[in-house]
Amino acid sequence: MSNELYEHKRSDTVKWVLTLVAFIVVGVMLAGIILGWFEKSSSAEEQEQAAVIDGDGNAMDAGMLYRMPEKMTFTAAGSGIPLARFGDPEGTPSTARAEVRIEAYVVPENANNREVDFSVAWGEGAQRSAELVTDYVTVTPESDGSRVATVACTKGFGDDIILITVTTRDGGFQATCTVTFEGAPSSLKFVYNDTEYSSSSEITVQANAEYSVKLKLVGEFGEVGEKFGDFEVVSVTMQGKFNAKREGVNNAAVLYEDTIVIDLEDPYYYAYDIATGGNGNKVEFDASQFIECSIEGDTLKVRAIRSEASFFHPSTPPRTGTRVTYETAYYDPRGGGAPSDCRMCVLVKDKVSGVEGLIYIDIEGTAVSGVSLSETELEF
Numbered sequence: 001m002s003n004e005l006y007e008h009k010r011s012d013t014v015k016w017v018l019t020l021v022a023f024i025v026v027g028v029m030l031a032g033i034i035l036g037w038f039e040k041s042s043s044a045e046e047q048e049q050a051a052v053i054d055g056d057g058n059a060m061d062a063g064m065l066y067r068m069p070e071k072m073t074f075t076a077a078g079s080g081i082p083l084a085r086f087g088d089p090e091g092t093p094s095t096a097r098a099e100v101r102i103e104a105y106v107v108p109e110n111a112n113n114r115e116v117d118f119s120v121a122w123g124e125g126a127q128r129s130a131e132l133v134t135d136y137v138t139v140t141p142e143s144d145g146s147r148v149a150t151v152a153c154t155k156g157f158g159d160d161i162i163l164i165t166v167t168t169r170d171g172g173f174q175a176t177c178t179v180t181f182e183g184a185p186s187s188l189k190f191v192y193n194d195t196e197y198s199s200s201s202e203i204t205v206q207a208n209a210e211y212s213v214k215l216k217l218v219g220e221f222g223e224v225g226e227k228f229g230d231f232e233v234v235s236v237t238m239q240g241k242f243n244a245k246r247e248g249v250n251n252a253a254v255l256y257e258d259t260i261v262i263d264l265e266d267p268y269y270y271a272y273d274i275a276t277g278g279n280g281n282k283v284e285f286d287a288s289q290f291i292e293c294s295i296e297g298d299t300l301k302v303r304a305i306r307s308e309a310s311f312f313h314p315s316t317p318p319r320t321g322t323r324v325t326y327e328t329a330y331y332d333p334r335g336g337g338a339p340s341d342c343r344m345c346v347l348v349k350d351k352v353s354g355v356e357g358l359i360y361i362d363i364e365g366t367a368v369s370g371v372s373l374s375e376t377e378l379e380f
Contacts, residue, residue: 051076051098052153060100065148068102068166071178074153076186076220096220099152104166104175106147113170115145123161123178137162137179145169156183156223182225185217185350188357190300202343202360205304213300213359217350230351231295236287238264239360240342241330244312247323248272261330264308264342271322280322290363291344300348300359307363308342
């Protein structure tokens with residue numbers, strides 16, 4: 001009986017131990033899965049921000065050493081990328097520089113002489129073949145014969161291909177890495193009347209006319225890859241304030257009159273209640289009554305309809321109702337007495353990279369639409 005009890009207890013103990021081991025195994029597996037998920041997420045985030053990627057799209061961080069890949073691409077992707085910079089320390093414009101350390105793997109590992117030489121050259125058919133390839137990409141070994149070298153890109157080279165070749169000093173064996181460029185944009189600029197404007201600049205146009213504004217993506221290395229440049233107008237809003245005269249008109253007679261402030265960021269006013277002289281219906285308006293914007297390829301097409309001043313000067317005033325007319329600029333006492341600038345705010349985005357640019361458009365007066373003579377023939 002005691003043996004049976006002992007065997008029963010030992011069986012229960014084994015069961016508990018096996019159960020505990022199973023829980024531990026499952027826990028370790030779950031921990032591995034979770035850790036792997038976080039590492040994958042972290043890797044994806046690094047890949048999105050990488051200035052250099054290998055042929056499989058993996059990030060190549062400047063602080064790490066990588067086995068020499070068969071292909072690498074310089075992107076200098078977007079703002080916030082940790083690019084090395086060099087130049088005059090006193091503040092003259094510096095030059096973007098993306099770099100990565102690579103190692104040539106020479107076999108066998110116990111070879112007597114594993115020293116190598118690196119070289120860089122243009123690929124076949126390169127449009128820039130007449131230029132120095134080292135003006136674009138350099139390869140600098142850590143020491144004479146070292147298998148470790150720093151590859152750096154300082155200028156975009158478009159669709160051209162650059163080849164990095166490593167040659168063993170013993171036997172002359174070679175391996176090649178293909179280097180390409182896919183510069184990602186870091187900013188969006190606007191070119192109007194042959195003048196380049198950065199984001200948040202203002203241009204002036206005239207009402208009743210159409211204009212073309214060129215959209216220019218700029219990257220850390222100047223050039224931007226061809227896959228970028230799919231633009232869209234994100235929003236068209238308004239900004240600024242002005243004083244307007246509000247009149248309550250009944251059978252062409254002005255019954256009520258006052259001055260109101262129109263805020264274009266919240267564009268509305270109240271019509272008069274002719275019977276009581278108080279506020280009646282709320283009248284709202286938007287930017288579409290002043291401007292129309294669209295995208296054609298890499299161009300922002302602008303149709304300036306009217307200025308805020310002409311909008312509030314109706315050509316046919318109501319015989320009965322509310323008449324609102326532009327009166328004067330609004331001088332904000334908090335702005336040092338300067339008049340509030342009434343303008344259109346056009347936000348444009350490259351859908352591929354997400355880079356945005358804002359251009360302010362000030363609409364003034366009315367553009368000339370033609371010319372004619374009262375007489376087509378004169379006789380003396």
